[in-house]
Amino acid sequence: MKKFITTAVAAAIAAGSLGLASAASAQSYGRPDQRNDHRQEQRQDHRDDRRDDRRDVRDDRRDDRREYRQDQRAYDRYQRAERRYNAGRWQQPRGTRYQVYGYGQRLPSSYNAYVVNDYNRYGLRAPPRGYHYVRNGNDVVLAAVAGGLITAVIAGLFN
Incomplete structure (x- = not known):
């Protein structure tokens, strides 16, 4: 009898967890076209972030070159x-x-x-x-x- 009750409880728990999983997977984030729009926006935002990072690096390099040229000019004009x-x-x-x-x-x-x-x-x-x-x-x-x-x-x- 104990075996029967234990088996029944285990089956009920398993069925409940399957039901939750299927309900969660069936949940929708909206219409399919809305889901794709959201993903495209995320990709676009990611591309914009990478582009901004590249611009920042480029500006830093430009500033470094400018400072180097100024240092070279200052050194070349008057030397000891x-x-x-x-x-x-x-x-x-x-x-x-x-x-x-x-x-x-x-x-x-x-x-x-x-x-x-x-x-x-x-x-x-x-x-x-x-x-x-x-x-x-x-x-x-x-x-x-x-x-x-x-x-x-x-x-x-x-x-």
């Missing part, structure tokens, strides 16, 4: 020489007085007699086309050949 060289005595051109030249100024044509041609010997990179290194006291300036516009100053390169 890491090492000093002996290159003999320097005399300023006739009719001029000694002046410290900076970025953006024009170097007089009388300084063309002091062009540094052996830039490798002094640890300098090759000048760009149309530019040359000119000695001004203990400093070296990178100036345009045609107009004398100074684009960089390397301070204290010579003793």
Whole structure:
């Protein structure tokens, strides 16, 4: 008799759980076309989120490049020489007085007699086309050949 009651209770529990499962699976979220619209909206939202993330990364990279270029420009315009060289005595051109030249100024044509041609010997990179290194006291300036516009100053390169 106990076996019969236990079996009946187990069957009732099993039937009840099957009934709940079938009722849950039969429950609908709305019309079929509404379900698809909801899924499409979710996919669209996900795509928009990924697109925004890519834009953020792109903007961050752009800012990093901009900061790097600004740092490079600041370094290239005025540098302090890491090492000093002996290159003999320097005399300023006739009719001029000694002046410290900076970025953006024009170097007089009388300084063309002091062009540094052996830039490798002094640890300098090759000048760009149309530019040359000119000695001004203990400093070296990178100036345009045609107009004398100074684009960089390397301070204290010579003793």
